[in-house]
Amino acid sequence: MSKYIITVDAGTTSERAIIFNKKGEIVNVSQREFEQFYPKPGWVEHNPLEIWETQKFTITDVLEKQGANASDIAAIGITNQRETTIVWDRKTGKAIHKAIVWQDRRTADACEVLKTVEQMDLVQHKTGLLIDAYFSASKIRWILDHVDGAQERAENGELAFGTVDSWLLWKLTGGKVHATDVSNASRTMLFNIHTLEWDEELLKMFNVPKSMLPDVKSSSEVYGHTDADLFGAEIPIAGIAGDQQSALFGQMCTEPGMVKNTYGTGCFMVMNTGDKVIKSKHKLLSTIGWQIDGKVTYALEGSIFIGGAIVQFLRDNLHFVDNAPEIEAMAKSVEDNGGVYFVPGFVGLGAPHWDQYSTGLMIGLTRGTQKGHIARAALEALALQSMEVIDTMALDSGIEQKELRVDGGASANNLLMQIQSDVTGLKIVRPEIVETTAQGAAFLAGLAVGYWQNKEEIQSLWAIDKTFEPSGVDVEDVKKNWSRAVERAKAWVA
Ligand SMILES: Nc1ncnc2c1ncn2[C@@H]1O[C@H](COP(=O)(O)OP(=O)(O)O)[C@@H](O)[C@H]1O
Numbered sequence: 001m002s003k004y005i006i007t008v009d010a011g012t013t014s015e016r017a018i019i020f021n022k023k024g025e026i027v028n029v030s031q032r033e034f035e036q037f038y039p040k041p042g043w044v045e046h047n048p049l050e051i052w053e054t055q056k057f058t059i060t061d062v063l064e065k066q067g068a069n070a071s072d073i074a075a076i077g078i079t080n081q082r083e084t085t086i087v088w089d090r091k092t093g094k095a096i097h098k099a100i101v102w103q104d105r106r107t108a109d110a111c112e113v114l115k116t117v118e119q120m121d122l123v124q125h126k127t128g129l130l131i132d133a134y135f136s137a138s139k140i141r142w143i144l145d146h147v148d149g150a151q152e153r154a155e156n157g158e159l160a161f162g163t164v165d166s167w168l169l170w171k172l173t174g175g176k177v178h179a180t181d182v183s184n185a186s187r188t189m190l191f192n193i194h195t196l197e198w199d200e201e202l203l204k205m206f207n208v209p210k211s212m213l214p215d216v217k218s219s220s221e222v223y224g225h226t227d228a229d230l231f232g233a234e235i236p237i238a239g240i241a242g243d244q245q246s247a248l249f250g251q252m253c254t255e256p257g258m259v260k261n262t263y264g265t266g267c268f269m270v271m272n273t274g275d276k277v278i279k280s281k282h283k284l285l286s287t288i289g290w291q292i293d294g295k296v297t298y299a300l301e302g303s304i305f306i307g308g309a310i311v312q313f314l315r316d317n318l319h320f321v322d323n324a325p326e327i328e329a330m331a332k333s334v335e336d337n338g339g340v341y342f343v344p345g346f347v348g349l350g351a352p353h354w355d356q357y358s359t360g361l362m363i364g365l366t367r368g369t370q371k372g373h374i375a376r377a378a379l380e381a382l383a384l385q386s387m388e389v390i391d392t393m394a395l396d397s398g399i400e401q402k403e404l405r406v407d408g409g410a411s412a413n414n415l416l417m418q419i420q421s422d423v424t425g426l427k428i429v430r431p432e433i434v435e436t437t438a439q440g441a442a443f444l445a446g447l448a449v450g451y452w453q454n455k456e457e458i459q460s461l462w463a464i465d466k467t468f469e470p471s472g473v474d475v476e477d478v479k480k481n482w483s484r485a486v487e488r489a490k491a492w493v494a
């Protein structure tokens with residue numbers, strides 16, 4: 001039996017290749033950031049070739065660092081930023097346009113036009129989603145409309161669409177496999193989550209030719225093998241899940257009612273709802289968690305578009321801190337937020353507001369405002385947005401949570417976790433491995449090739465690092481003022 005599993009974790013701002021051992025521990029990592037393109041306000045693009053080259057580099061690099069070769073790897077699992085849309089030429093393997101990233105709002109107006117009561121109902125019923133520029137469908141439409149001849153080429157079967165998992169699978173298999181898994185398909189707004197098929201009516205609504213779409217598979221099976229020329233020998237690719245669903249699995253939220261929140265570029269709160277699709281009355285999304293051995297597990301999700309990216313914004317745009325972890329000490333230098341609120345509506349607001357036209361807003365600044373207040377307001381923004389989603393989730397599911405499992409880059413921030421506990425009143429549980437996104441895909445791949453035997457075996461690998469309990473500090477004013485600030489950030493873009 002080979003020694004390791006590799007997860008290919010294609011995030012929004014960086015990509016990683018992570019080697020896991022049989023105990024589910026991380027034994028080596030290679031990570032590289034890649035370029036973000038902002039061609040116009042509200043637009044976000046990636047270069048698909050760079051996504052592939054960066055990922056290929058990290059896999060080669062992590063094998064080298066570990067002194068391992070392809071035969072030491074039992075399987076590869078892929079997890080990825082979801083919804084991001086790539087269209088490529090099947091013959092040349094070249095993308096015909098930059099990837100349109102999940103955060104990109106260029107199709108907001110086009111989506112607004114589609115929002116009749118009947119169509120909103122139809123889309124929610126079939127896909128579990130709300131009509132929004134966030135999902136892939138309107139992004140595919142945009143590419144087909146704006147690249148010369150693209151619609152015709154797509155109709156002739158010359159073009160392929162994929163989310164980042166499909167693109168990487170295609171590249172890793174040397175153009176042999178064009179597939180995705182149900183969790184990624186469920187984010188396109190073209191996939192019927194009940195019948196598990198691409199939906200003819202939705203394809204018609206967006207005029208997307210079916211021939212462009214990948215085959216939809218389960219989340220844990222062998223999809224194909226890496227081209228032998230890439231890493232010296234073939235490696236089976238055996239697990240795929242969108243990053244948030246993968247984190248739900250990695251957190252071992254495998255029973256209905258269990259919830260996790262991932263603090264990455266965005267914040268994504270996801271609840272396992274078992275074999276039931278909960279139709280949200282409060283603008284949460286019903287989505288597919290995973291499919292294993294033919295059995296589908298559904299989930300309820302609150303997607304917050306800007307999470308850790310608020311810290312990245314302070315670091316990269318304003319040079320406010322040199323690195324993300326520095327924000328914690330800066331925020332700790334003050335007692336409270338000093339009346340400052342920072343609503344990160346940079347790309348519109350996601351759950352539970354879904355306002356495509358909000359922008360970022362900082363309010364409450366006075367002559368006494370210090371850097372620390374702004375740092376604290378930034379961390380509070382992550383926690384307060386997450387609080388709004390957990391409250392909404394309780395309304396939709398009827399389940400009052402007692403604890404919240406957390407992961408993702410910013411979950412390392414202890415002050416943030418304490419604030420999260422204070423504003424929600426929940427026990428916050430941080431596992432030893434916060435790379436649960438990557439861990440989930442490793443588990444899915446490992447299960448498919450018999451590296452791990454069953455869910456019970458991997459369940460025992462999850463362990464707690466630290467918990468945070470409510471400190472009893474009064475948070476009522478902070479919550480009230482946050483809501484007022486959010487209302488002011490809405491509908492700003494005309
Ligand atoms: N200690 C920290 N405190 C607050 N934010 C942090 C901290 N460390 C990382 N971040 C933020 O978390 C994000 C990175 O998390 P990660 O899970 O790697 O994201 P992704 O998978 O979306 O690329 C970045 O936006 C970064 O600004």
Ligand SMILES: O=P(O)(O)OC[C@H](O)CO
Pocket residue numbers: 011012013080081082083102242243244264265266267303
């Ligand atoms: O890159 P992340 O981890 O913030 O995740 C992006 C999400 O998948 C978008 O839906």
